[in-house]
Amino acid sequence: MKPASPFLELEGNPKVPVTFDGDVFELPLGANLAAALLAAGVQVFRHTPVSGAPRAPFCMMGACFDCLVEIDGVVRQACMLEVTQGLCVSRPGTGEATDATE
Numbered sequence: 001m002k003p004a005s006p007f008l009e010l011e012g013n014p015k016v017p018v019t020f021d022g023d024v025f026e027l028p029l030g031a032n033l034a035a036a037l038l039a040a041g042v043q044v045f046r047h048t049p050v051s052g053a054p055r056a057p058f059c060m061m062g063a064c065f066d067c068l069v070e071i072d073g074v075v076r077q078a079c080m081l082e083v084t085q086g087l088c089v090s091r092p093g094t095g096e097a098t099d100a101t102e
Helices: 033-039
Strands: 015-020 023-028 068-071 074-077 088-090
Touching: 015 033, 023 033
Parallel strands: 015 088
Antiparallel strands: 015 023, 068 074, 068 088
């Protein structure tokens, strides 16, 4: 069941499965990743390294870096990405290790 969200559902495009921190969401193909995750009910995208305070998208134009997520071991801004088929996203620092030494 989708948690309550103040964001409207994004409509129009076919939905594809996207994994965020182990949870699978059906998100609109080609939609802005940050907007789609917000509409799906994701409220926390990352935690600050010093205080651990929760962060989520704020500016939606790539200026604030509050929407950082990890994809394939690379930390990126969710507001600058599009939803693609089978995308696997995690909070920075919580994704699976990609270093062969671990």
